[in-house]
Amino acid sequence: MRPAVRARGLRRRFGAIEAVRGVDLEVFPGEVFGLLGPNGAGKTTTVRMLTGVLRPSEGEAWVLGKSVVKEPEAVKATIGYATQEASVYPYLTARQNLEFRAGLYLPRNQVANAVEEALSRFGLAEVARRSAGNHAQGARSF
Numbered sequence: 001m002r003p004a005v006r007a008r009g010l011r012r013r014f015g016a017i018e019a020v021r022g023v024d025l026e027v028f029p030g031e032v033f034g035l036l037g038p039n040g041a042g043k044t045t046t047v048r049m050l051t052g053v054l055r056p057s058e059g060e061a062w063v064l065g066k067s068v069v070k071e072p073e074a075v076k077a078t079i080g081y082a083t084q085e086a087s088v089y090p091y092l093t094a095r096q097n098l099e100f101r102a103g104l105y106l107p108r109n110q111v112a113n114a115v116e117e118a119l120s121r122f123g124l125a126e127v128a129r130r131s132a133g134n135h136a137q138g139a140r141s142f
């Protein structure tokens with residue numbers, strides 16, 4: 001089976017700091033993979049390289065066969081990334097949060113449709129006008 005994520009000799013320097021010193025790893029489809037290390041070990045820097053956000057100083061990595069060095073945009077278009085903190089603006093409504101996000105990625109004339117589709121797909125239509133910060137205390141229980 002082909003690895004979903006593969007890294008070979010991944011390194012990253014920030015000036016004199018060597019943040020990541022040669023990471024080799026393989027993660028297979030369906031596998032749950034934990035990357036552990038003390039503060040400053042280079043975990044976030046590694047994830048930034050694997051997601052195509054940060055260019056490695058040396059080495060290579062592939063996500064579903066796509067090179068994070070040669071085709072970082074293709075990698076970003078392929079993956080989903082769930083951050084530790086939810087990136088939701090609490091004072092915007094659900095609809096406004098989605099409109100903001102969609103506006104970063106889509107042509108203006110596609111935003112409204114995409115937002116409606118997402119609201120309905122995730123069962124958020126009825127809370128679309130409520131500020132996102134109130135959702136946790138809202139009527140719905142997840």
Ligand SMILES: Nc1ncnc2c1ncn2[C@@H]1O[C@H](COP(=O)(O)OP(=O)(O)OP(=O)(O)O)[C@@H](O)[C@H]1O
Pocket residue numbers: 014017018019020037038039040041042043044045046
């Ligand atoms: N943009 C940057 N510029 C300079 N140094 C950086 C930068 N990003 C990270 N570093 C340094 O690289 C090293 C690795 O940092 P990184 O954030 O990847 O570690 P981490 O394992 O995610 O740590 P933590 O557990 O605290 O989240 C640290 O010494 C950090 O200070």
Ligand SMILES: [Mg+2]
Pocket residue numbers: 043044045
């Ligand atoms: Mg970190």
